[in-house]
Every structure is written in structure tokens, then in C-alpha cells.
Amino acid sequence: MANQNAKGWRRLVNAWHFSQAGFRAAYRHEEAFRQEVWALLVLLPLGLWLGESPVERALLVGSLLQVPIVELLNSAIETNVDRVGLERHELSGRAKDIASAAVFLVIVFATSIWGLVLLPKWL
Numbered sequence: 001m002a003n004q005n006a007k008g009w010r011r012l013v014n015a016w017h018f019s020q021a022g023f024r025a026a027y028r029h030e031e032a033f034r035q036e037v038w039a040l041l042v043l044l045p046l047g048l049w050l051g052e053s054p055v056e057r058a059l060l061v062g063s064l065l066q067v068p069i070v071e072l073l074n075s076a077i078e079t080n081v082d083r084v085g086l087e088r089h090e091l092s093g094r095a096k097d098i099a100s101a102a103v104f105l106v107i108v109f110a111t112s113i114w115g116l117v118l119l120p121k122w123l
Contacts, residue, residue, distance in 0.1 A: 032103070039064075047064060050117075050118060051117070063110035069106075073099065077099040
């Protein structure tokens with residue numbers, strides 16, 4: 001649990017450590033997150049190289065970064081729902097499905113951005 005009394009630099013250092021623990025946990029326990037990290041490692045340099053302007057590079061890279069961000073939120077929701085109980089419940093299923101839909105939409109968004117930026121260059 002976070003130290004609620006930490007202030008200034010100590011609070012920032014603590015936040016950094018908690019974030020690193022979150023990244024490690026997501027990478028260790030979430031297959032989808034691992035896949036998205038590896039895709040990001042391949043596609044990020046490609047986006048920087050293929051973007052012809054700073055705006056194009058920002059669109060290509062930014063749309064990619066949104067995918068693992070939303071996946072982290074999805075994983076947090078799923079983990080919290082599972083902590084409450086593993087029995088099947090309509091609301092638990094709905095929460096997980098909605099979070100999954102958010103991941104799907106951000107992947108569609110990133111794919112659309114890449115298509116809109118890159119396809120005109122090749123047509």
C-alpha cells in the first residue's frame with residue numbers, strides 16, 4: 001500500500017516504484033499486454049521512420065501508445081472483478097466485456113490512424 005504521508009520527491013520515487021511493479025505484474029500475468037508490448041517495440045520505430053512530419057509521427061506513435069494504456073486499464077478492471085469473486089455474475093461479465101470493448105476500439109483507432117496516414121503515400 002502507498003505511503004500516504006510521503007511528500008515531494010519521496011512521493012514521486014514511490015509512484016515510480018509502484019508503476020514499475022504494475023508494469024511487471026501486467027507483463028507477467030497478461031498475455032495480451034505482452035503481445036502489445038512486443039508489437040509496440042516493432043511498430044514504434046517504424047512509425048517514427050514512416051511519419052514524414054512531426055504531426056504524422058505523433059499520430060502514428062501516439063495511437064500505438066494508447067493500446068497498452070487501455071490494456072492496462074482493462075487488466076486492472078478484470079483483476080479487480082476477479083478479486084471480488086470468481087463466480088459468474090452478469091455485472092462482472094458486463095464490466096469485463098465493456099473493458100475488452102475499449103481495447104478493441106483503441107486497436108481499431110490505431111489501425112485507422114496508420115491506414116489514414118500511410119495508405120495515401122502508397123496509392
